[in-house]
Amino acid sequence: MASHGVRGRSGGRPTLEEVAARAGVGRGTVSRVINGSPRVSDATRAAVEAAVEELGYVPNTAARALAANRTDAIALVVPEPETRFFAEPYFSDMLKGVGSELSDTEMQLLLIFAGSDRERERLAQYLAAHRVDGVLLVSVHADDPLPDLLTQLEIPAVISGPRSAAEPLASVDSDNYGGARSAVEHLLSRGRGRIAHITGHLAVYGAQRRVDGYRDALREAGHEVDEGLIEPGDFTEEGGRRAMAELLRRHPDIDAVFAASDVTAAGAGQVLREAGRRIPDDVALVGYDDSAIARHMEPPLTSVRQPIEEMGRAMIDLLLAEIADRRPAASRGLERHQVVLATELVERRSS
Amino acid sequence: MASHGVRGRSGGRPTLEEVAARAGVGRGTVSRVINGSPRVSDATRAAVEAAVEELGYVPNTAARALAANRTDAIALVVPEPETRFFAEPYFSDMLKGVGSELSDTEMQLLLIFAGSDRERERLAQYLAAHRVDGVLLVSVHADDPLPDLLTQLEIPAVISGPRSAAEPLASVDSDNYGGARSAVEHLLSRGRGRIAHITGHLAVYGAQRRVDGYRDALREAGHEVDEGLIEPGDFTEEGGRRAMAELLRRHPDIDAVFAASDVTAAGAGQVLREAGRRIPDDVALVGYDDSAIARHMEPPLTSVRQPIEEMGRAMIDLLLAEIADRRPAASRGLERHQVVLATELVERRSS
DNA sequence: AGGTAGTGTGGGAGCGCTCCCACAAGTGAT
DNA sequence: ATCACTTGTGGGAGCGCTCCCACACTACCT
Numbered sequence: 001m002a003s004h005g006v007r008g009r010s011g012g013r014p015t016l017e018e019v020a021a022r023a024g025v026g027r028g029t030v031s032r033v034i035n036g037s038p039r040v041s042d043a044t045r046a047a048v049e050a051a052v053e054e055l056g057y058v059p060n061t062a063a064r065a066l067a068a069n070r071t072d073a074i075a076l077v078v079p080e081p082e083t084r085f086f087a088e089p090y091f092s093d094m095l096k097g098v099g100s101e102l103s104d105t106e107m108q109l110l111l112i113f114a115g116s117d118r119e120r121e122r123l124a125q126y127l128a129a130h131r132v133d134g135v136l137l138v139s140v141h142a143d144d145p146l147p148d149l150l151t152q153l154e155i156p157a158v159i160s161g162p163r164s165a166a167e168p169l170a171s172v173d174s175d176n177y178g179g180a181r182s183a184v185e186h187l188l189s190r191g192r193g194r195i196a197h198i199t200g201h202l203a204v205y206g207a208q209r210r211v212d213g214y215r216d217a218l219r220e221a222g223h224e225v226d227e228g229l230i231e232p233g234d235f236t237e238e239g240g241r242r243a244m245a246e247l248l249r250r251h252p253d254i255d256a257v258f259a260a261s262d263v264t265a266a267g268a269g270q271v272l273r274e275a276g277r278r279i280p281d282d283v284a285l286v287g288y289d290d291s292a293i294a295r296h297m298e299p300p301l302t303s304v305r306q307p308i309e310e311m312g313r314a315m316i317d318l319l320l321a322e323i324a325d326r327r328p329a330a331s332r333g334l335e336r337h338q339v340v341l342a343t344e345l346v347e348r349r350s351s
Numbered sequence: 352m353a354s355h356g357v358r359g360r361s362g363g364r365p366t367l368e369e370v371a372a373r374a375g376v377g378r379g380t381v382s383r384v385i386n387g388s389p390r391v392s393d394a395t396r397a398a399v400e401a402a403v404e405e406l407g408y409v410p411n412t413a414a415r416a417l418a419a420n421r422t423d424a425i426a427l428v429v430p431e432p433e434t435r436f437f438a439e440p441y442f443s444d445m446l447k448g449v450g451s452e453l454s455d456t457e458m459q460l461l462l463i464f465a466g467s468d469r470e471r472e473r474l475a476q477y478l479a480a481h482r483v484d485g486v487l488l489v490s491v492h493a494d495d496p497l498p499d500l501l502t503q504l505e506i507p508a509v510i511s512g513p514r515s516a517a518e519p520l521a522s523v524d525s526d527n528y529g530g531a532r533s534a535v536e537h538l539l540s541r542g543r544g545r546i547a548h549i550t551g552h553l554a555v556y557g558a559q560r561r562v563d564g565y566r567d568a569l570r571e572a573g574h575e576v577d578e579g580l581i582e583p584g585d586f587t588e589e590g591g592r593r594a595m596a597e598l599l600r601r602h603p604d605i606d607a608v609f610a611a612s613d614v615t616a617a618g619a620g621q622v623l624r625e626a627g628r629r630i631p632d633d634v635a636l637v638g639y640d641d642s643a644i645a646r647h648m649e650p651p652l653t654s655v656r657q658p659i660e661e662m663g664r665a666m667i668d669l670l671l672a673e674i675a676d677r678r679p680a681a682s683r684g685l686e687r688h689q690v691v692l693a694t695e696l697v698e699r700r701s702s
Numbered sequence: 703a704g705g706t707a708g709t710g711t712g713g714g715a716g717c718g719c720t721c722c723c724a725c726a727a728g729t730g731a732t
Numbered sequence: 733a734t735c736a737c738t739t740g741t742g743g744g745a746g747c748g749c750t751c752c753c754a755c756a757c758t759a760c761c762t
Contacts, residue, residue, distance in 0.1 A: 013480060015748055026712040031750060039710065058480040062422070063748035065413035066717050076462075078450075092442055099429075099464040103473070111427075111460045113450040122454070129364060129409035266647050292642075296617050298649030366718055377742035382720060392740060414718035417747050 014055040023051035034059060074102075074134040074319060075110040077123065077146070090289065090308055094138065094160070097312025105320065107133075114146070127153055134319045136160070137169070142203050156322035158315045161206050162338070170322060170337035172314045174306035176206040179343035180213025183258045183286045183304050186345055188221050192256035192284055198233040198243040198268060200260035200288075207235075210260050210288070229254065233264050240267025248275055255283055256351070262287035262294045262303055269297065269350075284351040299349035307341045314339045365406040374402035385410060425453075425485040425670060426461040428474065428497070441640065441659055445489065445511070448663025456671065458484075465497070478504055485670045487511070488520070493554050507673035509666045512557050513689070521673060521688035523665045525657035527557040530694035531564025534609045534637045534655050537696055539572050543607035543635055549584040549594040549619060551611035551639075558586075561611050561639070580605065584615050591618025599626055606634055607702070613638035613645045613654055620648065620701075635702040650700035658692045665690045 020030045025044060032040050033048040040048075051057070065071050076098065078091075102109055110132060114123045126132070127149065134156040140147060142163045150157040151168065162171040187195050197214045200207030215225050231247050233239040240259060244267065247254060257272075259265035265287030269279060277283045279299060287294055290305035318337060371381045376395060383391050384399040391399075402408070416422050427449065429442075453460055461483060465474045477483070478500065485507040491498060493514045501508040502519065513522040538546050548565045551558030566576045582598050584590040591610055595618065598605060608623075610616035616638030620630060628634045630650060638645055641656035669688060 016750095017748080020712095027748095028713065028750085028752090029711060032711090035750085041710065044710080056479070058476050060417070060480070060748050061482055062413050062416035063717090064750075066411070066417050066719080067748075067750040069717075069750090071413065095462070099462070099466075103464065103467070103470050109462045111446070111450070111462050113454065115450075116454070119454050125409050128407070129411065131412055263643075292614075292644055293647045296644045297647055367720095368718080371742095378719085379721085379743065380741060383741090386720085390740065395740080411718050414747090415720075417749080418718075418720040420720090420747075 013060070014057045015060070016057075019048065019051045019055055019057050022055060023047045069130075071131055071133050072106055073108045073110050073132045074136060074316075074323075075112045075126070075132040076136045076138070077112050077114050079114055079139060079141075079144070090291075091138075093308040094312040094315075097309035097314075098136065098316055099312075100309075101313040101316040107320070120146075124149060127155055130155070134158075134323045136315055136319060139204075142205065154326075156319060156326060158319045158322070158337075160311060160315055161204065164205050167205075167338070170318045172311050172318065172339045172341070173206065174308075174311060174341050174343050176209035176343075177213040177216075179288065179304040179306070179345075180210040180258070181217040182343065182345045183288070183302075184214050184217035185221070186302070186347070187256045187258065187284055187286060187351060188217070188223075190256075190284060190351060193223070194229070194251065194254040195256040195258060196229040196231065196247050196251065196254045198231050198240055198247070198257060198259045198264055200264070201234040202232060204235075207260055214258060233260060235261045235264060237263045237267035240264035240269075241271050242267075244268035244271035248272075256285070257283060258286045260288050262289045262291045262301060264288075265301055265303070265350075266293055266297060269301075280349065280351050286351050290346050294346070294348070297350070302348045302351040303346050305344045305346050307343070310341055314341065364411070365408045366411070367408075370399065370402045370406055370408050373406060374398045420481075422482055422484050423457055424459045424461050424483050425487060425667075425674075426463045426477075426483040427487045427489070428463050428465050430465050430490060430492075430495070441642075442489075444659040445663040445666075448660035448665075449487065449667055450663075451660075452664040452667040458671070471497075475500060478506055481506070485509075485674045487666055487670060490555075493556065505677075507670060507677060509670045509673070509688075511662060511666055512555065515556050518556075518689070521669045523662050523669065523690045523692070524557065525659075525662060525692050525694050527560035527694075528564040528567075530639065530655040530657070530696075531561035531609070532568040533694065533696045534639070534653075535565050535568035536572070537653070537698070538607045538609065538635055538637060538702060539568070539574075541607075541635060541702060544574070545580070545602065545605040546607040546609060547580040547582065547598050547602065547605045549582050549591055549598070549608060549610045549615050551615070552585040553583060555586075558611055565609060584611060586612045586615060588614040588618035591615035592622050593618075595619035595622040599623075599628075607636070608634060609637045611639050613640045613642045613652060615639075616652055616654070616701075617644055617648060620652075631700065631702050637702050641697050645697070645699070648701070653699045653702040654697050656695045656697050658694070661692055665692065 016027055016030050020027045023030065025048060029040065029044060030048050033045050061072065098109065112123055112126070114120045135150055137147060137157055137159040139161060140159060140163060147157065147159060147169055158170045158172060159167065160172050162173055184195060195218070197211065199211055202208055211230060218225050228250060231243040233243045240263065244257070248271065257268055259268055265285055269285055272279060272283055279285050285301060287301045287303040290303040294301040294303040318339065367378055367381050371378045374381065376399060380391065380395060381399050384396050412423065449460065463474055463477070465471045486501055488498060488508055488510040490512060491510055491514060498508065498510060498514070498520050509521045509523060510518065511523050513524055535546060546569070548562065550562050553559055562581060569576050579601060582594040584594045591614065595608065599622065608619055610619055616636055620636055623630060623634050630636050636652060638652045638654040641654040645652040645654040669690065
């Protein structure tokens, strides 16, 4: 750890000015060195770097932010009431990706909860005051006004899970469509013919895409799609129970269930067991997310894994690029700012 | 959301100066109102507040930080390689508590990962530069130099899970001792006599306390403590498997296992099943944490629940108090800065 | 020789606040 | 009426940076 970290307790941290004095140069020159400007001679640069090292100089972020009108901070906005999202590995894995990608930069990560109305009001103020250089949005509902606010304020933002096919914001997503297809194709290959689908909350675009994938996989295998086999859920365990009960009532002959999340699958599994159906003998079960629950269910649950950590990394990459683009009034290159990452089916004993 | 949030796009956000002009007062007066100083007449205060409202004024944090030499930010330091900690609900629940308690204040929450050496070096610089007003430390190992660094830099800090009984830092913890006792007493009351304990990582003080609770519960019930029934684990699933296998080899007659974490219990459960032992008929199983896994295991796992969200809240309370204490060179009241919260045994079918 | 670029450098101005000193006005004791 | 406080207020100084203009110096053309 920094051996010079505690030096200079007598009178606070060293300033740019002191570094300049020590190196025998002007304030501007030190600033240039610190910020990596090329217009500094090698000799001068070396002298300044030596002085920085000797004094253990660390720039004062507040001063920099004030003078340069940027914050070097990005916010991760968490719509907290979504406890589902929050408690699942989803969140921590994404955080891991975000953190690892961020550790190469000087950016700091702010965690902002936008659950209650009061918190949202505060967030709006926050953003209006331009207290962050960029925003990471996760798990946003289709009708959330937040993304539009960001666009309006011209704050760079990246959203995980686009709200629609026409998402105007930069976005990172996993291949929900392909993931669902792989799940259904897997069940078909196991000889299942009556495959039901318990959907996620359909206000979430990804949930819709999973339904699309389910339908297309069946169709392309030459099956007719029975819309009655598609039962709406909401990603929760309780939703899974409810949907499963309904499916069993209407279609006692189903031999497989593809659920839009692992907890939903867990809820469905309970109902199946209570109805005397064995998994996978009578009914095969496939979930989505490959969470810890999937590994610990009995039998362990086949599930679609999303590369969440990678998604976190991709979000940061996109966001940093947007921020950099905007810095010197760059050519607002409206390139493809949509990243979609592949999923992977993890086969376990439930199917 | 703030209707005035977007106003004044012509020329950036309003400043203190502009508010002052609008309210017909001086800069100092506005500052006083903003910061809630009592030395302002009611009439003036009202006028200023009106001006603030009309202009949609939001203070510039950077300027404030620079002038007042504080940051209004606290850091939550996450020792990231501890994936266990990170992925468990522990983390997100704590975050929830932290967030909810913080939403009443102007403080912002920084998430800092201190996994790799490079990240730790950066963190040290961060702290040395006093870029946060306080630090929340979670899941710190006994030999981590971080807490001492914080003490040395005189940065207010609160640690969750004290490193020892003599933890110098303010700390919040759940009652590991009592939690373990309640688990063992529960097993005893169910008529179990050969109760094994798979410990957590013993470098963690809380894991030691759980062992203490295990021992005392047995003793006070009149049982002799067989040290051979205590098998070291490390909170992981793999550790649980290893420990359980070892226990079965040495003591085939055990009829109950208390594991120091739910995932450890899950690992132990697998080994028990493979060995042909039925849960709970042959061997009762109790875990710790009451995580999602506990609910979804088959059979569902009896587990000790910690009030994690509350712990997060308590940490913030302590930290804010420490920061406030330090602000006007207050009387460094070395009161009891140790909070211990009660646990609760959640009974399920595994015992 | 004089011009015209380029390079590197110093330092003034200013970012938006807080802190604090100065001072006006009011209040009550002498 | 005088003095001593108290209360409320205005505004200068300064926090530590970045930005940018000015200037010295060099190099290469006419």
